[in-house]
Amino acid sequence: MDPGAAENPCVKLTELALRHGFTASRAVDPAKIKIYRQVREACTEDKCKAYGKNWACPPACGTLDDCGDRVRGYKSGIIMQTTGILADEFDWDGMWRLGAEHSAHIAGFSDAVLPEYPYALLLGAGACRICETCSCPYAPCRFPKKRISSMEAYGMLVSEVCTAAGIPYHYGKGTLTYVACFLIS
Numbered sequence: 001m002d003p004g005a006a007e008n009p010c011v012k013l014t015e016l017a018l019r020h021g022f023t024a025s026r027a028v029d030p031a032k033i034k035i036y037r038q039v040r041e042a043c044t045e046d047k048c049k050a051y052g053k054n055w056a057c058p059p060a061c062g063t064l065d066d067c068g069d070r071v072r073g074y075k076s077g078i079i080m081q082t083t084g085i086l087a088d089e090f091d092w093d094g095m096w097r098l099g100a101e102h103s104a105h106i107a108g109f110s111d112a113v114l115p116e117y118p119y120a121l122l123l124g125a126g127a128c129r130i131c132e133t134c135s136c137p138y139a140p141c142r143f144p145k146k147r148i149s150s151m152e153a154y155g156m157l158v159s160e161v162c163t164a165a166g167i168p169y170h171y172g173k174g175t176l177t178y179v180a181c182f183l184i185s
Contacts, residue, residue: 009184013078016112017182021105022080028165030077030183035068035155043153048127055141056128056149067154070121077121077183079165080109085174095176102178103129106148113182114145121183123156124148151181 010027017025043051043058050057061067082102086094106124114120128134128148134141141147151158158179162169169177 008076010076010078013113013182013184017078017080017105017109020109020112021082021101022109022180023083024081024167026079026165026167028077028079028161028181030071030074032164033071033156033161033181035064035071036157037064037155039152039157040064040067040155050127050134053136054127054134055136055144056147057153060136061149061153064155067149071154071156071183073185074121074183075185077181079162079167080105080180080182081162081167081177083171083175083177086176088174098176099126099178102180106180109180109182110146110148117184119185121181122148123151123154123181123183125158125178125180126150151179156181 008027014025014027040058046052048057052059054060062070082098082105084094084098084101086098102125106122110122114122127150130143130146130148151161159169161181162179169179171177
């Protein structure tokens with residue numbers, strides 16, 4: 001372990017993220033994360049079929065101002081990526097498989113770190129998929145402490161957050177990258 005890990009928890013967290021299967025991880029300063037109304041408004045188009053039907057998605061995840069205040073309330077964090085190679089730009093099976101790998105990496109990482117950082121904010125890619133069918137809006141969330149909103153639900157432009165962390169978002173033709181964000185006080 002890097003001697004700097006004792007002073008900087010992000011060193012330890014990035015190493016832990018890599019051990020949990022992420023292909024890349026880097027520290028990010030939450031103060032450099034911009035929140036965009038246009039990104040959040042894209043959710044209202046409901047292309048992913050989760051708007052108003054998932055507790056981790058808008059509008060249930062809170063107002064954009066609430067989400068922005070949450071992000072600004074953290075002092076440090078990390079970006080975690082799962083990158084894979086697709087057969088071609090229509091390799092839907094490869095995209096789903098990579099998305100499932102990313103979700104598994106998030107779950108393992110979450111189980112490892114949330115006991116030490118119970119007030120952290122973990123954001124992933126796409127709608128929360130902890131439950132096969134979300135109870136929203138008919139009943140309360142079954143797992144509110146495990147619920148994971150997407151970076152986009154919080155109004156983040158994912159490629160820009162990666163740039164703020166000094167980590168690439170695009171790894172070349174034929175690749176796909178899923179991104180998660182873990183913020184701590």
